[in-house]
Amino acid sequence: MSRADNAAIRRLAISQPIVQGPFGGGMSTALLAATVSNLGGLGSYGAHNLAPDAIGRVTADIRAQTSQPFAMNLWVSDHDPGGEELDAAAFERAWRVLAPYYRELGVEKPEPPTQFHPPFAAQLEALLEARPPVFSFVFGIPPAAALAVCRQRGIVTIGAATSVAEAQALESAGVDMIVATGAEAGGHRPSFLGRAEDLLCGTFPLVQIVAARVRVPVIAAGGIVDARGVRAALELGAQAAQIGTAFLACAESAAADLHRAALFSERAQRTLLTRSFTGRLARGIRNRWTDEVDPRIAELPPFPITGWFVSQLRPAALAAGRDDLVSLWSGQGAPNLRHRTAAQLMQSIVSEL
Numbered sequence: 186m187s188r189a190d191n192a193a194i195r196r197l198a199i200s201q202p203i204v205q206g207p208f209g210g211g212m213s214t215a216l217l218a219a220t221v222s223n224l225g226g227l228g229s230y231g232a233h234n235l236a237p238d239a240i241g242r243v244t245a246d247i248r249a250q251t252s253q254p255f256a257m258n259l260w261v262s263d264h265d266p267g268g269e270e271l272d273a274a275a276f277e278r279a280w281r282v283l284a285p286y287y288r289e290l291g292v293e294k295p296e297p298p299t300q301f302h303p304p305f306a307a308q309l310e311a312l313l314e315a316r317p318p319v320f321s322f323v324f325g326i327p328p329a330a331a332l333a334v335c336r337q338r339g340i341v342t343i344g345a346a347t348s349v350a351e352a353q354a355l356e357s358a359g360v361d362m363i364v365a366t367g368a369e370a371g372g373h374r375p376s377f378l379g380r381a382e383d384l385l386c387g388t389f390p391l392v393q394i395v396a397a398r399v400r401v402p403v404i405a406a407g408g409i410v411d412a413r414g415v416r417a418a419l420e421l422g423a424q425a426a427q428i429g430t431a432f433l434a435c436a437e438s439a440a441a442d443l444h445r446a447a448l449f450s451e452r453a454q455r456t457l458l459t460r461s462f463t464g465r466l467a468r469g470i471r472n473r474w475t476d477e478v479d480p481r482i483a484e485l486p487p488f489p490i491t492g493w494f495v496s497q498l499r500p501a502a503l504a505a506g507r508d509d510l511v512s513l514w515s516g517q518g519a520p521n522l523r524h525r526t527a528a529q530l531m532q533s534i535v536s537e538l
């Protein structure tokens with residue numbers, strides 16, 4: 186079987202074994218997803234922080250730029266235990282940790298919103314209504330009724346696993362494909378059966394372990410930035426590779442310029458897993474924020490409330506060029522990045538494959 190022909194490629198109706206990883210946090214763009222899809226891969230859009238009514242608009246925007254398949258992506262669980270509400274005592278406890286940064290950036294003490302994260306159920310309804318060719322998701326398994334609607338409407342489903350147990354749970358639920366996400370990967374650990382800190386298998390072993398134990402196609406994610414990485418993933422039993430950081434670094438993403446600069450700098454050799462930006466464990470480049478806030482994580486509220494507190498600071502930090510106080514999400518492969526546009530990255534992988 187050639188590299189460009191396997192069950193995942195046929196099911197996704199793509200011509201290259203390449204998935205552009207979705208980016209939440211406002212870092213996806215319709216242009217990036219469409220560029221990748223137009224070049225034979227599967228472009229993706231991370232919609233987890235979009236209001237439900239925006240999901241249809243973004244899906245239409247991508248459709249306007251490509252006739253090829255693409256994925257819309259959501260986070261199945263929209264809060265961790267204790268992350269639904271913020272009482273006055275928890276607010277003040279967090280404020281004691283965060284007030285110095287608000288002061289440093291000249292940002293007022295915030296008023297808690299009525300809702301810290303758009304509800305997944307409403308986002309899911311909007312996504313099913315928009316009928317993207319592919320629905321990918323992390324942090325759990327959507328309700329059986331929603332997966333049934335996907336099957337009826339011909340929407341291919343892709344879930345993420347960080348362990349065999351998670352992969353088998355996804356397969357048992359009838360999910361079409363599984364992204365085996367190794368600990369090298371940039372962004373959040375998508376674990377949902379156990380603490381993320383306990384589920385840190387690397388991409389190479391995870392892909393082999395999972396591919397040997399499920400029948401559905403496995404997509405490898407974590408640390409892959411070029412054709413050599415894609416080839417290695419295919420050799421180990423994956424049918425495609427999901428590439429995040431290397432696409433995030435490209436001009437078509439909505440990453441901030443200072444974030445992109447950090448990805449191409451020597452600093453990218455020092456990534457770490459941190460809960461300090463959102464309350465959930467995620468990989469990014471070490472900076473002053475992770476150094477100072479990680480040790481005080483017990484004083485901060487669970488996801489998504491810590492994420493809300495930190496997001497209030499982001500515009501001011503970016504405007505001031507402060508890469509010491511914003512998340513610089515990155516996988517461990519960033520020091521191997523070579524390409525500045527998604528078209529160049531895709532073309533180089535496709536030609537070397």
Ligand SMILES: Cc1cc2nc3c(=O)[nH]c(=O)nc-3n(C[C@H](O)[C@H](O)[C@H](O)COP(=O)(O)O)c2cc1C
Pocket residue numbers: 205206207208209210212231232233258259321322323345366369370371372373406407408409410427428429430431433514515516517518
């Ligand atoms: C900034 C950033 C945001 C991400 N957001 C999401 C997301 O919302 N949903 C998702 O399924 N994966 C998300 N990911 C994971 C990527 O889609 C991909 O699986 C991962 O980056 C692969 O590892 P790599 O960065 O080493 O290539 C994100 C990754 C990054 C770097």
